[in-house]
Amino acid sequence: MRNMSIPAALSLAAAATVVAVVPATADSAAPAGASVTSSAPCPQLSRDLTWYGDNRARLQQVIDERGRCGKPGPDGRPVAAFDWDNTVVKNDTTDATLAWALQHDKILRPKSWSATSKWLTPAADRALTEACGTSVPVGAPLRTSTDTRCADEIFEIRSTAKTMDGEEAFAGRWNHRRTVPEYAWVPQLFAGHTPDRLTSFARQARAEFLAAPVGSKRTVGTHTIPGYLRYYPQQKDLIRTLRKAGFDVYIVSAGAEPITDAWAGGVGIDRDHTIAIRSVLRKGRITTGTQGCGDVPAGQGEAIPYIDGKRCMINQEIFGIKGAAAWKRQDAAHRIVVGGGDANTDVTFVGDATGAHLVLNRNKDEFMCRGYDDADGRWLVNPMFIEPMPRKKTPYPCSTAGYNNPDGSMGPVLRQDGSVVPDQQDVASGS
Template identity: 65%
Template sequence: MLNKRRWLAAGAALAVVGGGIAVAQTATAGPAPRTCPTLKVSKGWYGENRAKLQKMIDEHGVCSGSDGARPVATFDWDNTVVKNDVSDATLAWALRHDKLLQPKSWQATNKWLTEDAHRALTKTCGTSVPAGRPLPTSRNTACTDEILDVYQDAKTSTGKTAFVGEWNHRRTVPEYVWITQLFAGHSPATLTSYAKQARAENLKAPLGTEQTVGTHKMAGYVRYYVQQKDLIRTLKAAGFNVYIVSASSEPIVRAWAPGVGIDRDHVIGIRNLVSDGRLTTGVQGCGDVKDAHGEVLTYMDGKRCWINQEIYGVKGAKAWQQQDRAHRVTFAAGDAETDVTFVRDATAGRLAINRNKAELMCRAYDNSDRRWLVNPMFIEPKKRKTDPYPCSTTGYTKPDGTLAPVHRPDGSVIPDQQDTVY
């Protein structure tokens, strides 16, 4: 209708002459050309990736002429939109500034934490600080080291297993749950404020900075990928509804997301239960999994569940299933196994940032439906993986944690893949 009105206004002027209507012809012009949102950043994109992304945006965004539902794009966060991990950055800052609170019992922080880990943490962190009061981790190096050993290695400082029991390995990881549970006792807003302070510190630090936390060396800088910031900007301008879906704590990601134009309502992360305004060690469930202790996170198959539930309104057990094309995202981007399920659900474009993660790279390099793009990390890219990805044997993680071949949607096995984009 708008183009028709424009055409009539430009093509003719009406005048009343002698009781009749005469049409005075003027120069005519067709509809004004559309201005399609365009990617601005070219550096860092491998091969034809930028051109293919632009084509996807043109075909599914405002320039497509479609009057259907808005297309959806979903991005993982850590090492997909930013270089390095914002949960790690926040934990490091909190440990250096005495922001973790003494739990009533370390055993109670996580359902899978072993007795060995409980004893090690109790011994090194002590019992003199009352429950709910800050631990002096900036000074108590042994306590800080024990916390980081349990989180980073799933082992105590003496090498004993820190987590044990049964869990669905395509839905959760005990260490990922535990890092969120360490912030129990704080309000979500307080955790976001800690993340903002860690953000300022890590953005200011030069590329390549390492920091010492306890005696551990950790990355001391984070950077937004300018390429992904540009991509998100362009997608939004083209009418896409853009979400962040992260396996980090949601209050932490909310501190970072505005840097790429994403508001709090478009961030989906690990959601700890809140009681009396404070975070607890409980975690929200998804689909037919009730709120409990972190049995399902925004991790691997859990990301699909949360996308289906929060974006498309799919409830119950059905949220774990791949939906019809009208209820799936148009574009998705990720960098690791934690992202593989939701990225493969995308109907038009799938971007894999190459961090040498087996299942994701098996599917991306196989590219059986020609929807995958592989790009090296934009900052400090990984070197080429010299051995093929073991797609035909051990590239897939089963729910019980055992490894198996990676299968295509038609059931055939993906052959081993060479690493060619690095």
């Protein structure tokens, strides 16, 4: 279910309506030219692209075992799902789009900064008001291309959840495995624009960041950020191969959906297979409201595709699981086969995969604890394909403080049987 009007959002909250996947036929699941009446070899991952260790061979084994590959099979294709930023592409498309928007005066002044997020603190409201001023009419573009203070304050709050003076930008109560306010704040910043307009911003940012040299930087206000993005060739090849093998492949991102839409086509993923933060619309324009998931109604970002929220969205939007059950791990027939991510926000849905859990190493504690513990023998840890992270010199604190509890406190990472994951050493890294 894509962006919706406010009345439709209220209907969703009342009825917990979900979108079910239409089962694929044998003909539609087969790669071009393959017969559906006899077994055909599965398409092969490129041997010209470098993977860590035996990861390519192990992914190929899952494709061979679980792909349709021209064979008749039960209704419904096997499903693969991937995070987007730093999983399919190097660097962050949301940050790139926000940076571009700030440099081109595309943020519209809200009537009240505190109304942009239910968790925004008075300190953040004051900082934004003082930095961005009140001379620009409400609903008109802020002059962030020349107003360094305003651009700095917005980007700092998005990046660190703090003001430029170091004060907390968000406060209150939220489920830390279902949302994070600074992520939800990005689409809220674009309130007043249409989704297509935001997608157009992302496309313009995409062109600039893809053209920039690897390793280049960009300045936003006084912030220095990565100035380039690249699709990972290995991930493009993996997604292409999975699709040819009869998999339904989805992107599940904690970014704003119109931004992810602008990028996903580059790896052959259409809008119907792109899941990200979905705004509630009013008269076709983005509001500060966001769609919910499961038994969590539409609100101001209480449930976004973040940690357990990614599982909920996959269960709801792909497998048609309704209500509170969408937050629960499902039986194997209603789970993805291949999952891939790079950060703690991906740990739950990637862990749900029944065939392979692909981890791009960005030194994120909970995710790396799961990956290196390899409890079911299906976890594949791989350094980032471009500018990999250096090896973490100290162990990941899996046994004490690797798990992000719903209240925001940290605790031990537990296996499915309740046993504690021991601290893990970093191995699959750049150096």
